[in-house]
Amino acid sequence: MTTQHEIDAAIAKAATGGGAHHPARDYPPYRSSALRHPKQSLVPVVDPEAVELTGPVFGVTDVTELDRDLTLGHHGEPHGQRITVSGRVLDRAGRPVRGQLVEIWQANAAGRYAHHLDQHPAPLDPNFTGFGRCRTDDDGAYAFTTIRPGAYPWRNHVNAWRPAHIHFSLFGTAFAQRMVTQMYFPGDPLFPYDPVLQSVTDQSARDQLVAEYVHDLSTPEWSLGYRWDVVLDGPSATLFEDGDR
Amino acid sequence: MTLPPTPAQTVGPFYGYALPFYGGDEIVPATHPEAITVHGYVFDGAGAPVPDALVETWQADQHGSLAGAPGSLRHDPVTSTVIGRDGVRFTGFGRVPTDADGHWALHTLPPGAHRPGATPYLAVAVFARGLLHHLHTRIYLSEHADALAADLPALAADRRATLLATLERDRLYRFDIRLQGEGETVFFDFQ
Ligand SMILES: [Fe+2]
Numbered sequence: 001m002t003t004q005h006e007i008d009a010a011i012a013k014a015a016t017g018g019g020a021h022h023p024a025r026d027y028p029p030y031r032s033s034a035l036r037h038p039k040q041s042l043v044p045v046v047d048p049e050a051v052e053l054t055g056p057v058f059g060v061t062d063v064t065e066l067d068r069d070l071t072l073g074h075h076g077e078p079h080g081q082r083i084t085v086s087g088r089v090l091d092r093a094g095r096p097v098r099g100q101l102v103e104i105w106q107a108n109a110a111g112r113y114a115h116h117l118d119q120h121p122a123p124l125d126p127n128f129t130g131f132g133r134c135r136t137d138d139d140g141a142y143a144f145t146t147i148r149p150g151a152y153p154w155r156n157h158v159n160a161w162r163p164a165h166i167h168f169s170l171f172g173t174a175f176a177q178r179m180v181t182q183m184y185f186p187g188d189p190l191f192p193y194d195p196v197l198q199s200v201t202d203q204s205a206r207d208q209l210v211a212e213y214v215h216d217l218s219t220p221e222w223s224l225g226y227r228w229d230v231v232l233d234g235p236s237a238t239l240f241e242d243g244d245r
Numbered sequence: 246m247t248l249p250p251t252p253a254q255t256v257g258p259f260y261g262y263a264l265p266f267y268g269g270d271e272i273v274p275a276t277h278p279e280a281i282t283v284h285g286y287v288f289d290g291a292g293a294p295v296p297d298a299l300v301e302t303w304q305a306d307q308h309g310s311l312a313g314a315p316g317s318l319r320h321d322p323v324t325s326t327v328i329g330r331d332g333v334r335f336t337g338f339g340r341v342p343t344d345a346d347g348h349w350a351l352h353t354l355p356p357g358a359h360r361p362g363a364t365p366y367l368a369v370a371v372f373a374r375g376l377l378h379h380l381h382t383r384i385y386l387s388e389h390a391d392a393l394a395a396d397l398p399a400l401a402a403d404r405r406a407t408l409l410a411t412l413e414r415d416r417l418y419r420f421d422i423r424l425q426g427e428g429e430t431v432f433f434d435f436q
Pocket of ligand 1: 107
């Protein structure tokens with residue numbers, strides 16, 4: 001059985017001191033990565049084809065206004081702290097990513113997913129499923145209403161706990177900008193123990209995964225407001241064209 | 246000026262009630278007279294099937310258009326549940342989770358050439374628990390093997406072969422994704 005101390009040592013050993021934006025796919029402290037990362041280098045494509053420089057489009061048929069509120073759709077109100085999470089989706093040139101799909105999923109307030117493989121003894125909430133969708137507006141902005149998810153245990157090692165997080169899936173105008181990531185909450189004491197977050201070895205890159213509490217985004221007598229902006233990576237061709245393909 | 250990108254994180258094990266959607270595997274209905282089926286397994290470095298992977302595809306339509314169309318996630322207007330595509334408009338986007346045995350299957354139309362002389366293919370993104378940053382590959386149908394060889398001459402023939410979907414029978418293609426080890430799929434870094 002791997003202990004937290006062993007994982008801490010592995011995290012320290014894998015710490016590169018910075019430079020990389022994304023996690024290495026081969027990251028021993030996250031033990032499931034061992035057999036699930038390619039050993040061959042990725043094949044560089046310096047001049048991607050139009051197939052990777054375009055991507056799926058979504059419209060009014062694909063998302064309803066209700067989909068952005070994860071506290072709706074059940075008979076009652078979910079347990080937990082009501083929050084809003086909003087921000088902008090940008091490309092690396094700082095331009096808004098417009099009309100694109102943002103999907104989120106998360107554990108309930110007790111840290112349990114509405115998924116049969118999550119069997120840890122925390123209560124399910126009959127009034128919370130935990131997924132939502134929205135489309136970015138002309139400013140690249142997205143917004144969700146939900147409850148703050150709980151931390152939860154997992155079996156990477158003994159006493160492994162994931163800091164509270166919301167999973168995000170995002171699309172850009174180019175399929176090569178496709179992104180899946182996780183948003184964390186500021187000041188979580190579990191950060192240093194979590195190999196998934198620590199797989200991002202650059203501190204400033206890691207900080208980009210942490211939302212900011214913004215008091216002006218809180219609603220009196222109703223919800224706490226968090227802001228989190230996302231910058232989609234992508235090939236350099238996505239920096240220079242006008243996004244109008 | 247470029248902004249630093251937000252780092253990727255693994256899709257984890259619990260995306261199953263959020264990302265897969267009804268009809269995600271039917272870019273066209275399986276009964277469409279010109280439909281092809283592409284199917285295969287996702288394997289890990291020990292050769293074990295990966296039951297918690299998600300395969301996404303994006304492609305041109307039969308005429309090579311990459312315009313796509315909304316409507317992959319069409320909602321029922323009454324219940325608001327996702328009811329899938331309308332069977333008419335070609336959205337070009339597929340999303341299919343692997344089964345308990347690591348298998349996935351997708352029904353679509355063969356992509357057309359997206360520019361004169363281009364070799365058509367399906368762009369693929371692979372997500373999985375254990376995979377901290379998703380991977381991109383391509384599915385070329387076996388009839389385009391020679392064109393693929395001409396497009397990617399620097400790639401060894403056995404590596405290139407991992408990008409080919411082989412014809413198992415009429416309109417049924419097999420494409421396995423090996424994340425690691427022998428026969429490891431070629432994954433791309435689009436710069
Ligand atoms: Fe999670």
